[in-house]
Amino acid sequence: MQVNLLQVSTTPVPRDLPLDLPLPEWLLVTLLIGSFLLHIIFVKLMVGGSIITLWAEIKGLKNRDYDLFAYEIAKTVTVNKSMAVVLGVAPLLSINTLYTIYFYSANALTGLAWFMIIPLVTVAFLLTYLHKYTWRAMASYKYLHISIIALAVMIFLIVPTIFLTNVNLMLFPERWGYIKGFLSALTLPNVLPRYLEFIGACLTVTGIFIVWYNGRKSYQVHLLYETFSRDRLKRLGYYITTVGLGLQVIFGLIVMISLPAKGINFEVIELMVVGGIMLLVAMWFSWKALSADNELKRDRQFWKVLISILFFILVYGGSRQLYREQALHQHRELMAAKTKAFEQMSKKARESPVSDAENLDIDPALGNLAKGSALFKQNCSSCHKEKQRLVGPPIQEMTTIYRDNEKGLKDWIKAPGKKRVDYPQMPGFPQLSEVELTEITKYVLSIK
Amino acid sequence: MDFPMFHLDWLNDRFLIAAVAIIHVMINHGLAVGFIPYITWLEFKGVQRAGREQIADWEWDRLIHNKMKVGFIITTTIGAMTGVGIWFTVALVSPSSIGSLIRVFYWAWFTEWIVFVTEVVLISIYYLSWESANKSLRSKLKHIRFGAFLSIASWITMVIIVSILSFMMDPGNWNTHKSLFNGFTNPIYIPQLFFRTPVAMLMGGVFGMLLTTLFTKKRSTLRIQVVRLGGKWILSWTPIALAGALYYWNAMPEAMKANMSTAVGSMDFAEYYDILKYFIVGATILSVLLAIWAIWKPQKVNVTLVIVPCLLIFGFLGIFERVREFVRKPYVIGGYMYSNLLREEDYALYKKDGILKHATYTSVQEITPENKIEAGKNVFMLTCSRCHTSNGINSIVDVFEKMYGRGKPLDEESMSAYIPNMHQGRTFMPPFPGNKKELEAIVAYIKQLQGTRESLQGAQVEGIKVNPLQNMEQAVKAYGDSVLVSKK
Numbered sequence: 001m002q003v004n005l006l007q008v009s010t011t012p013v014p015r016d017l018p019l020d021l022p023l024p025e026w027l028l029v030t031l032l033i034g035s036f037l038l039h040i041i042f043v044k045l046m047v048g049g050s051i052i053t054l055w056a057e058i059k060g061l062k063n064r065d066y067d068l069f070a071y072e073i074a075k076t077v078t079v080n081k082s083m084a085v086v087l088g089v090a091p092l093l094s095i096n097t098l099y100t101i102y103f104y105s106a107n108a109l110t111g112l113a114w115f116m117i118i119p120l121v122t123v124a125f126l127l128t129y130l131h132k133y134t135w136r137a138m139a140s141y142k143y144l145h146i147s148i149i150a151l152a153v154m155i156f157l158i159v160p161t162i163f164l165t166n167v168n169l170m171l172f173p174e175r176w177g178y179i180k181g182f183l184s185a186l187t188l189p190n191v192l193p194r195y196l197e198f199i200g201a202c203l204t205v206t207g208i209f210i211v212w213y214n215g216r217k218s219y220q221v222h223l224l225y226e227t228f229s230r231d232r233l234k235r236l237g238y239y240i241t242t243v244g245l246g247l248q249v250i251f252g253l254i255v256m257i258s259l260p261a262k263g264i265n266f267e268v269i270e271l272m273v274v275g276g277i278m279l280l281v282a283m284w285f286s287w288k289a290l291s292a293d294n295e296l297k298r299d300r301q302f303w304k305v306l307i308s309i310l311f312f313i314l315v316y317g318g319s320r321q322l323y324r325e326q327a328l329h330q331h332r333e334l335m336a337a338k339t340k341a342f343e344q345m346s347k348k349a350r351e352s353p354v355s356d357a358e359n360l361d362i363d364p365a366l367g368n369l370a371k372g373s374a375l376f377k378q379n380c381s382s383c384h385k386e387k388q389r390l391v392g393p394p395i396q397e398m399t400t401i402y403r404d405n406e407k408g409l410k411d412w413i414k415a416p417g418k419k420r421v422d423y424p425q426m427p428g429f430p431q432l433s434e435v436e437l438t439e440i441t442k443y444v445l446s447i448k
Numbered sequence: 449m450d451f452p453m454f455h456l457d458w459l460n461d462r463f464l465i466a467a468v469a470i471i472h473v474m475i476n477h478g479l480a481v482g483f484i485p486y487i488t489w490l491e492f493k494g495v496q497r498a499g500r501e502q503i504a505d506w507e508w509d510r511l512i513h514n515k516m517k518v519g520f521i522i523t524t525t526i527g528a529m530t531g532v533g534i535w536f537t538v539a540l541v542s543p544s545s546i547g548s549l550i551r552v553f554y555w556a557w558f559t560e561w562i563v564f565v566t567e568v569v570l571i572s573i574y575y576l577s578w579e580s581a582n583k584s585l586r587s588k589l590k591h592i593r594f595g596a597f598l599s600i601a602s603w604i605t606m607v608i609i610v611s612i613l614s615f616m617m618d619p620g621n622w623n624t625h626k627s628l629f630n631g632f633t634n635p636i637y638i639p640q641l642f643f644r645t646p647v648a649m650l651m652g653g654v655f656g657m658l659l660t661t662l663f664t665k666k667r668s669t670l671r672i673q674v675v676r677l678g679g680k681w682i683l684s685w686t687p688i689a690l691a692g693a694l695y696y697w698n699a700m701p702e703a704m705k706a707n708m709s710t711a712v713g714s715m716d717f718a719e720y721y722d723i724l725k726y727f728i729v730g731a732t733i734l735s736v737l738l739a740i741w742a743i744w745k746p747q748k749v750n751v752t753l754v755i756v757p758c759l760l761i762f763g764f765l766g767i768f769e770r771v772r773e774f775v776r777k778p779y780v781i782g783g784y785m786y787s788n789l790l791r792e793e794d795y796a797l798y799k800k801d802g803i804l805k806h807a808t809y810t811s812v813q814e815i816t817p818e819n820k821i822e823a824g825k826n827v828f829m830l831t832c833s834r835c836h837t838s839n840g841i842n843s844i845v846d847v848f849e850k851m852y853g854r855g856k857p858l859d860e861e862s863m864s865a866y867i868p869n870m871h872q873g874r875t876f877m878p879p880f881p882g883n884k885k886e887l888e889a890i891v892a893y894i895k896q897l898q899g900t901r902e903s904l905q906g907a908q909v910e911g912i913k914v915n916p917l918q919n920m921e922q923a924v925k926a927y928g929d930s931v932l933v934s935k936k
Contacts, residue, residue, distance in 0.1 A: 011920035012912075014450035014808040017547050022554035031558075078524075079572060085528045086568045089561050092535055097550050101450060104543035108452040111540050111908025118468065118533035125525040174920070176452070180911040330931075334920070337927035342806075349797035379873070382866030383851070390862060391851045424851070427873040 010177040013331065014101050016339045021097065028098050033317050035090035041205060041313070042084035044198075047156045048206025049077040050128065052240060054149045061142060065228045069236070072224065074132045074149070076213065081125055101335065102170035102328065106185075109169065113162045113182035124155035157199070161186060164195050171263065171327045193254040200247025201313075204282075207241030208306055210234075215299070231295040238290040238298070241305065245283040252276060263327025271319035275312050282308035372443025375436055379429060386447060392426055395447045402445065409444065410437045449790065450808050454540040455833050455906025458840035461541040468537050470769055472530035474651070474762050477644065479519045479527065481602045482652025484571070486681060487516050488595030490656075493677060495588060503585045507670055513578050515659045520575040524568070531564075542834065544789040545780040553612060560608045567605055570598045603645070610640050613772070639699040640772075643692035647765060650689045650735060653681040654761050657742065658754045672746040679742025686735045693728045696768075697721075700775060724771055731764040777876035786878035788831050795881055802883040803830055804915075811913040815885045824893025827886045829904065838897055838904040845898045858898050863891045 021028060053074045060067025095103050107114045131148040138145040162182065169175065169185045179185050214221060214233035221230045256272055282305055289301035362370050376384075383391035384398075402409040414437070416426040432440070456464060494508040538546045550557065574595055581591035614637040657678040664671035700721075734757045742749050780787045790798070797806070804810050804823065807830055812823040828836075828844070836844045848858055851866075867887055871879040880887065916922070 008921040008924065009916065009919050010914050012808050012914040012918060013920055013923035014918070016450075017544065017551060019548055019551040022551055079576070082524045082528065082568050082572060085532060086561075086565045089532060089535070089564065090558065092532070093550060093554065093557055093561070096535075096539065096547065097554055100543070100547040100551075104451050104539055104547060107536075107539050108454040108543065108907050109911070111454040111906065115464070115536060115540060118529055118536055122526055122529040125529065126521075129521050129525065177912060177914045181909055331920075333931040334923045334927055337931055338923055341927065346794045346797045349800050350793060353796045354799050377865065378869050382862055382869060383873075427875070429872060431872060 007174040011174040011331075012176060013173075013334050013338055014105070015342050016101055016335050018339055018343050025098070028094055029321060032091055032094035032098060033321055035087065035094065037313055037317050039084060039087040039091050042080050042087055043160075044202040044205040045080040045209055046077055046084045047160070047199075048202035048204075048240075048244075049073050049080060049209075050149060050153050050156055051202065052206055052210070053077060053131075054146070054153050057146050057149065065225050068225055069228065069233070071132075071135050072213075073210070074128070074135070076209075078125075078128050078132055081128065085121075099170060099324075099328075102173070103166070105173070105176060106166045106170040109176060109179045110162070110165055110182040110185050114166060117159055117162055120155050120159055124152045124159075127152035127155075160198055161191070161195055164191050164198070168194070171324060172260070173331055189260055190255065190258050193251050193258055197248055197251035197255055200244045200251060203244030204241050204248060204309060205244070207237045207239070207244055207286075208302075208309060210237030210240060211302060212237075212306075215302070231298065234295070234298060235290065238286055238301075238305075241309075242283065242286045242290055245279060245286055249276070249279050249283065252279060259323070260327075263323040263325075265322075265326055268319055268323050268326060271315055271322060275315040275319060278308050278312035278315060282312060369443050369446055372439035372441075372446075375432075375440050376443050379432065380440070383426070392423060393420070395444055398444055399447050402441075406438075406441050406445065409441050413437060413440070449544075449803070449806065449830060451543040452809055452907035452912045453829050453833060454908050455829065455837075455904065456840075457837045457903045457905065460835070460837050460841035461833070462835055463841055465534070465537045465541055466770075466773070468530050468533040470766050472527065472534060473769060474765060475523060475527035475530065476606075477648035477765060478651030478655050478762060480523050480567075480571075481606050481645075482648030482650065483519045483655060484574075484595065484602055484652075485599040485649065486652040486656050486678075487512060487519065488592060488599055489681070490515075490674070490677065491595060492592050495585075495592070503582065503588050508674070509582065511660070511663055511670060511674065514663050515656060516575055516578065518659055520571065523571065528568070542780060542789060545785055548781060548785065556608065556612055560605065560612075563601065563605050563608065567598070567601050570594070570601055574598050606644060606648070607641065610644060611637060614640055636696075636699055639692075639696040643689075643696035643768070646685045646689035646692050647761075649685040650682060651761055651765065653678055653685065654735070654738070654754065654758045657682070657738075657749070658751065658758050661749060661751045661754050666750065667747050671749075675742050675746040675749045679739045679746070682735055683739035683743065686732060686739065689735070690728070690732045693732075693768075697724060697728065700771065721771065724767060727764050727767050731761050734760055774876070778871065778878040788834055788878050788881070790831070790878070790881050795879065798881040799883060802886050803827065803881050804886060805917060807915055808918045809907070809912040810915050813915055813917055815889055820889050820892050821896055823886070824889035824891070824896075825904065827882055827890045828893055831881055831890075833904070833906075839901055844894055845901075848894065849898075858895050860891050860895050863894065864888065867891065 053070045056066045056070035056073065060070050127148055131145065131152065134145065134148075165182060165185045165188075168188055168191050169179065172188065175185075175188060185191075211234045213219070214230055214237065221228070221233065225233075253276070256269075256276075285301045285304040285308060289298045289305060292298040292301070362374050364370060366373050384393070384395055386395050388394055398409065402412075413428075413432065414430050415428045418425045455461060490512045491504075491509070494504045494512060497505040497508060535546075574591070577591060577594075581587045611632050614632075614634050657675060660671060660674045660678060664674070738754070738757045741753070776782070776787070778786055779792075780789065783792065785791050790803075802815075804813050804815070804826060807826070810826040810830065812819050812826050815823045828838075832844060836842050836847070838844060845858075848863065849855070852858060852862065864887055867880045867890070871877045882890070
């Protein structure tokens with residue numbers, strides 16, 4: 001057992017939900033990684049696209065073609081963001097299913113920030129539409145127009161920190177006891193470098209998307225731009241990709257170095273190194289594309305860059321999953337054993353329950369009224385006292401009304417109506433058996 | 449018990465879910481399921497109205513396109529995000545129940561997700577290709593056919609999700625079948641679908657009319673004609689919506705009866721149920737009046753005239769959702785898990801040992817006279833806080849003062865007598881799960897709360913205290929060896 005002695009007393013081992021996974025774990029993991037990668041690519045296009053839109057629109061203040069370019073990218077952001085959201089549901093469901101205890105616990109501990117994702121992203125989405133649809137109408141209020149997208153970018157830059165904090169926090173149950181809100185979880189090791197690597201990745205993916213988008217035959221560049229050529233736009237794309245890859249390499253290294261030892265093993269390191277090599281390969285091709293002296297040579301690099309990036313994303317996703325499994329393995333085993341033991345304990349308690357008869361407070365001194373009195377105490381005494389009004393009227397009043405009408409009292413208890421204006425209506429007690437009702441009425445009517 | 453307790457002490461946790469879910473349902477019904485067929489129909493009318501030499505009446509077409517733009521923007525922003533928001537909020541407030549449901553309904557939601565992705569792709573294509581489809585009559589008609597196709601896709605999402613909703617209300621099925629098929633066959637499924645479909649159409653039509661009055665000039669022929677058509681749409685769906693509402697209204701008590709452990713409707717339910725009757729009548733009369741007015745005097749229809757019925761009909765759906773939620777009580781998963789997130793079958797164990805001993809997060813395990821109040825606070829958090837707050841909406845002090853008199857000091861003895869039996873008289877309440885000492889502790893805590901009015905912070909602010917009985921040290925001691933052995 002590799003357990004840090006200092007932490008064992010503050011590390012919770014909760015019970016898991018005692019229900020089987022809906023499908024084999026490997027299949028769930030595959031679905032999780034697959035759907036997550038699809039989701040994250042669109043997220044990167046959304047975040048990266050809005051950053052590029054902001055940057056290009058600012059440059060567009062001096063060069064009109066940049067403004068046109070910004071507008072073209074803005075139009076893709078609103079579509080990509082819709083895809084990002086819907087594609088996010090499947091990985092969310094899958095991680096909820098696979099890592100129920102871990103993910104939900106992290107969510108609860110960072111609750112307010114976690115919930116804020118919803119209104120924040122909604123506002124950012126509305127801003128991207130506002131920005132896109134007012135491009136012409138606000139042409140003479142350019143700074144105001146730019147600040148709309150700047151606000152959206154700001155939100156898009158905040159939201160990933162909340163996600164990353166959560167997927168990081170879920171891996172470290174030994175830290176849960178020390179977390180007080182989102183900010184304290186944000187400062188756990190590894191969150192910040194991963195975030196910066198992610199921002200680099202947003203630029204990488206958006207850059208290569210721009211190359212593809214402007215390379216489509218049906219896309220009429222010459223009708224859209226004054227001076228920008230198709231090749232000029234592709235070069236811009238490669239430029240963005242190269243910058244993004246550079247950031248990824250730098251921060252990727254820091255991610256690797258600052259990775260908490262808990263989940264590391266040789267396989268994780270191997271995969272991460274392979275990923276790192278893929279990044280360098282992608283960067284090399286991207287640089288070659290950027291420095292090529294004609295469009296034809298540049299185009300030859302496209303597939304090489306794209307494939308090495310996609311390969312990196314896959315390897316990186318795989319290494320994260322491996323790390324996650326490694327980090328939580330021991331804890332999950334203990335949790336499973338504990339869950340099983342609890343189920344048995346619960347079953348045993350169910351088989352020999354604390355009986356209801358014991359719950360009845362039988363007072364032998366009361367003779368044949370004892371059971372009625374006990375039942376009254378259990379069912380009625382929270383609202384009715386002997387001589388004073390509590391929630392309902394006192395017993396004395398009942399006795400006056402029902403003295404010779406035992407059946408009337410029973411009927412009332414089963415299905416009461418509303419008699420008194422200044423009292424709340426009584427709920428019915430149809431669950432009481434005829435014998436119980438007889439005992440209760442006997443007791444009630446015995447009160448003088 | 450096994451999750452840190454997120455808690456909003458003023459707003460009430462369930463209110464958070466309700467707010468997000470109701471906005472989502474309203475947008476889904478009014479701006480997707482009901483709105484898209486309405487828009488497609490009007491787009492088609494635009495083609496019909498054009499002369500032989502024209503593809504469509506362009507002024508008309510532009511108006512319909514603009515209306516679709518509003519629908520598109522709202523559904524892909526607030527609509528989509530509140531959809532995800534339901535997952536987020538439920539995960540925060542009710543992790544055990546949603547976690548259990550996902551484990552059983554994974555495929556149902558996966559299917560729902562695929563239909564949902566398709567819907568978003570289709571809605572984007574439909575809206576974004578509108579202008580380019582206007583080039584020829586052929587492409588315009590193709591676009592309209594596409595709209596019809598999209599209408600069916602959005603309706604299918606409703607068919608699936610209603611099944612999930614119905615399952616959750618269905619008594620006892622969880623323990624026997626645990627399959628989605630039950631959602632489709634349970635007694636409330638068809639009534640719900642039959643109710644939701646025309647109500648969505650109605651909402652789509654009323655919201656559409658509101659947009660017409662916003663986007664057209666007063667007394668313009670365009671406005672008069674579109675308003676009149678919209679009136680016909682509303683008028684033709686209203687009787688079906690009324691029939692659906694009555695069908696659902698009549699089917700609901702059955703589900704209610706079967707669900708409640710004690711087979712009665714509570715007063716609170718009866719109250720809601722009564723209000724619902726007035727809402728059904730009110731919403732129907734209002735829709736008919738609006739429709740007739742729109743057909744008869746379209747030139748007199750304006751924003752202010754439409755906004756009131758629009759809000760009311762959206763509110764009409766809201767109250768139905770509230771009642772539907774209530775039907776579930778005292779369970780969150782019928783017959784399996786109570787709304788306090790504790791499983792019914794574990795009650796015997798909790799009664800025997802008390803709940804604090806088994807709670808993963810609590811600052812008290814063994815109750816002593818010194819820590820009684822603190823213990824009560826933990827018991828409150830673990831067993832009451834999903835529905836009650838200390839001082840906010842549905843506060844625990846408030847519900848007791850309502851019973852025993854406002855401003856009067858709460859009587860510990862009465863409360864101690866009441867709590868273990870409350871589920872008998874108030875059948876929407878789950879039974880109190882704790883033991884006698886825990887009962888005394890929670891009563892002392894509530895009593896003190898009445899005096900101090902201190903607030904109770906959730907795990908998102910206060911963090912958590914790990915129960916020493918439930919920590920890693922204990923787990924390794926108890927199961928460490930067996931885990932090692934099983935690995936070999």
